[in-house]
Amino acid sequence: MRTWRSAGRGGVGERGSVAAELALALPAVVLTLLLGAGALGAASRQVALQDASADAARLLGRGEGADAAQRVVGAAVSGAGISTSRSGDLVCVTATFEASIGALVRLPLQAASCALDGGR
Structure with missing residues (x-):
């Protein structure tokens, strides 16, 4: 007859396997969580x-200067740059930023928006 005490001693060679599996899986889980959090930050x-580029395009459409548009975009996303263009009745702003996820992954972000050019 097998007792509860003797049933637990079946695999002596498997001692510590749970700790070893956890030690192998834990870094992968932590890395996945960190990359996920970084991706959410980039999003x-x-x-x-995108919101700041729309605001900047409306400012330029009202006749404000490019420095005001840069301030709006820089306030929304620190370190972002802009480029502007005019085409017919539209003024367009393209905002760019390089986001980093961790130390190795860099994502170039870009958003563009146009507004009617009523300030001319």
Whole structure:
């Protein structure tokens, strides 16, 4: 008859296997969580960049200067740059930023928006 005490001693060679498996899996889980958090941060910067480029295009359309547009984009996403163009009745702003996820992954973010050019 097998007792509870003797049932637990079946695999003496397997001692510590759970700790070894955890030690192997834990870095992968942590890396996945960090990359996921970084990707969410980059996505939120992309949304802020798009919103700021729309605001900057409206400012330029109202006749404000390029420095005001740069301030709006820089306030929304620190370190972002802009380029502007005019085509017919439209003024367009393209905002760019290089987001980093961790130390090795860099993502170029870009958002463009146009507005009617009523300030001319």
